[in-house]
Amino acid sequence: xxxxxxxxxxxxxxxxxxxxxxxxxxxxxxxxxxxxxxxxxxxxxxxxxxxxxxxxxxxxxxxxxxxxxxxxxxxxxxxxxxxxxxxxxxxxxxxxxxxxxxxxxxxxxxxxxxxxxxxxxxxxxxxxxxxxxxxxxxxxxxxxxxxxxxxxxxxxxxxxxxxxxxxxxxxxxxxxxxxxxxxxxxxxxxxxxxxxxxxxxxxxxxxxxxxxxxxxxxxxxxxxxxxxxxxxxxxxxxxxxxxxxxxxxxxxxxx
Amino acid sequence: xxxxxxxxxxxxxxxxxxxxxxxxxxxxxxxxxxxxxxxxxxxxxxxxxxxxxxxxxxxxxxxxxxxxxxxxxxxxxxxxxxxxxxxxxxxxxxxxxxxxxxxxxxxxxxxxxxxxxxxxxxxxxxxxxxxxxxxxxxxxxxxxxxxxxxxxxxxxxxxxxxxxxxxxxxxxxxxxxxxxxxxxxxxxxxxxxxxxxxxxxxxxxxxxxxxxxxxxxxxxxxxxxxxxxxxxxxxxxxxxxxxxxxxxxxxxxxxxxxxxxxxxxxxxxxxxxxxxxxxxxxxxxxxxxxxxxxxxxxxxxxxxxxxxxxxxxxxxxxxxxxxxxxxxxxxxxxxxxxxxxxxxxxxxxxxxxxxxxxxxxxxxx
Numbered sequence: 001x002x003x004x005x006x007x008x009x010x011x012x013x014x015x016x017x018x019x020x021x022x023x024x025x026x027x028x029x030x031x032x033x034x035x036x037x038x039x040x041x042x043x044x045x046x047x048x049x050x051x052x053x054x055x056x057x058x059x060x061x062x063x064x065x066x067x068x069x070x071x072x073x074x075x076x077x078x079x080x081x082x083x084x085x086x087x088x089x090x091x092x093x094x095x096x097x098x099x100x101x102x103x104x105x106x107x108x109x110x111x112x113x114x115x116x117x118x119x120x121x122x123x124x125x126x127x128x129x130x131x132x133x134x135x136x137x138x139x140x141x142x143x144x145x146x147x148x149x150x151x152x153x154x155x156x157x158x159x160x161x162x163x164x165x166x167x168x169x170x171x172x173x174x175x176x177x178x179x180x181x182x183x184x185x186x187x188x189x190x191x192x193x194x195x196x197x198x199x200x201x202x203x204x205x206x207x208x209x210x211x212x213x214x215x216x217x218x219x220x221x222x223x224x225x226x227x228x229x230x231x232x233x234x235x236x237x238x239x240x241x242x243x244x245x246x247x248x249x250x251x252x253x254x255x
Numbered sequence: 256x257x258x259x260x261x262x263x264x265x266x267x268x269x270x271x272x273x274x275x276x277x278x279x280x281x282x283x284x285x286x287x288x289x290x291x292x293x294x295x296x297x298x299x300x301x302x303x304x305x306x307x308x309x310x311x312x313x314x315x316x317x318x319x320x321x322x323x324x325x326x327x328x329x330x331x332x333x334x335x336x337x338x339x340x341x342x343x344x345x346x347x348x349x350x351x352x353x354x355x356x357x358x359x360x361x362x363x364x365x366x367x368x369x370x371x372x373x374x375x376x377x378x379x380x381x382x383x384x385x386x387x388x389x390x391x392x393x394x395x396x397x398x399x400x401x402x403x404x405x406x407x408x409x410x411x412x413x414x415x416x417x418x419x420x421x422x423x424x425x426x427x428x429x430x431x432x433x434x435x436x437x438x439x440x441x442x443x444x445x446x447x448x449x450x451x452x453x454x455x456x457x458x459x460x461x462x463x464x465x466x467x468x469x470x471x472x473x474x475x476x477x478x479x480x481x482x483x484x485x486x487x488x489x490x491x492x493x494x495x496x497x498x499x500x501x502x503x504x505x506x507x508x509x510x511x512x513x514x515x516x517x518x519x520x521x522x523x524x525x526x527x528x529x530x531x532x533x534x535x536x537x538x539x540x541x542x543x544x545x546x547x548x549x550x551x552x553x554x555x556x557x558x559x560x561x562x563x564x565x566x567x568x569x570x571x572x573x574x575x576x577x578x579x580x581x582x583x584x585x586x587x588x589x590x591x592x593x594x595x596x597x598x599x600x601x602x603x604x605x606x607x608x609x610x611x612x613x614x615x616x617x618x619x620x
Binding site: 019022024025026045052099100101102116118119120126127129131136137138140144145146149152153155156157159236237238239241242243244 | 282285288308315361362363364376378379380382383385387392393395397399400401404407408410411412414491492493495497498500
């Protein structure tokens with residue numbers, strides 16, 4: 001195992017129960033009753049693509065968010081290169097996730113836990129929210145036209161504003177903490193990080209996410225990752241309580 | 256935002272003030288779009304409650320709820336004989352220990368319905384109503400027509416389903432584990448069932464009634480009423496309980512602490528009677544806003560406090576003729592040179608709060 005964390009973090013085991021098997025209303029279905037994941041993407045009342053639903057990310061990016069990139073595409077600044085090597089050499093023992101703080105963004109989209117996207121009503125001036133199973137966290141994407149704050153208090157989840165570019169939801173985020181981890185392997189983000197995400201629901205069952213990391217403190221040039229989410233209908237999020245019966249931390253010693 | 260500075264104060268805070276201190280910042284001052292406003296640009300909190308496109312009341316918005324004295328005693332309407340003796344004993348023990356073993360002080364969740372305490376946001380969609388909390392993560396109330404699960408895997412926050420009864424949202428909750436505390440010490444079993452009734456009276460105000468039933472411990476259901484207030488033109492702050500955690504090692508209660516929280520003096524009833532009255536303090540969270548009203552009452556030779564004349568009466572433990580203990584804090588009454596009570600000072604970890612006497616209690620009915 002490259003990453004101690006992958007093995008140490010408690011993994012929520014899907015149990016089969018009526019709550020989880022409850023058929024999601026409104027899902028297009030095949031004659032055999034199974035969800036038709038290639039049906040057209042739904043629209044909201046105001047004719048925008050509706051991203052609502054439970055989604056699971058494509059497996060394989062938890063340890064290395066940049067696994068599809070060619071050598072040199074992720075170009076560290078000197079101190080960041082040194083830090084990344086240190087994290088690899090010490091088996092990611094300093095990963096904040098090991099201490100039950102939030103996974104942060106965009107890492108929430110490479111961990112193997114489902115998440116739910118909700119479309120808010122006018123009462124909040126337009127908002128898309130994401131409920132993440134991992135660490136019981138949530139993220140708000142403001143759709144009310146506000147600008148990103150100029151000098152915000154840094155947070156793990158960052159500040160996010162969204163807009164529509166045709167059928168693509170474009171989300172700009174900043175205001176992240178200086179100790180952000182983007183994956184288990186230790187790709188970092190700093191307070192200078194800007195994240196641009198493009199969500200495109202190409203059919204009922206799939207969202208393509210393309211995101212670009214721009215962080216001149218850690219990387220000499222921006223880099224872009226493509227991910228895919230698959231709809232996970234007829235299921236629900238499971239409670240995830242990181243602190244419950246915590247026995248792992250003392251084993252998180254690296255090498 | 257680090258949570259720990261709140262923890263030590265929490266016990267007193269749950270009785271007296273909601274504990275979230277807003278920090279200034281442009282994001283927090285951004286004017287919430289879609290709020291009806293008066294001519295001077297302020298949010299019109301008495302405008303009509305909004306509706307969703309399908310005609311249901313829209314509960315969306317940033318809200319603040321304060322359980323007041325129920326945070327100390329959620330089962331105040333029950334007699335001790337209506338509570339299983341072991342549970343009553345455990346409650347008293349936890350109270351004496353100032354709640355030092357509370358799971359929430361160790362970053363574990365409280366039950367889902369308590370997501371309405373402190374600052375929280377409601378996001379309403381047709382199939383789910385989400386609650387985002389500053390201190391209790393997120394919670395969803397599913398409104399897609401499903402029933403509660405019959406034999407669920409027990410969880411900290413429980414399972415929640417909602418339906419509309421006219422303009423009232425009724426939320427049923429079950430499937431809890433038996434580890435959380437309902438206040439500073441009342442336990443519950445896995446059979447706990449909670450019904451919440453939300454009714455948005457106007458744009459800025461919502462009534463919430465929570466009814467608890469847990470027949471293994473409490474011989475009949477009991478309810479609490481919480482008034483929710485809309486908080487316009489602000490946002491939730493990120494709350495990461497585990498970040499830079501330094502507090503737990505200080506959660507130690509000594510024999511001396513226990514002694515200080517027991518009555519150690521006998522005060523003459525005529526002295527206690529002088530303290531009875533209505534007092535007011537500035538809301539530390541909102542100094543320019545509505546002050547917090549505290550009633551001081553007597554029952555026999557016992558002095559008690561009550562929030563705004565409603566909810567549980569919390570006993571004070573006499574230490575001298577002028578000094579009383581309240582859940583780890585100290586309450587000291589002051590008089591002017593003619594002997595009339597002017598105010599009391601409440602000392603807590605966060606500092607001293609001056610609470611001025613405003614007048615007499617209304618005559619007993």
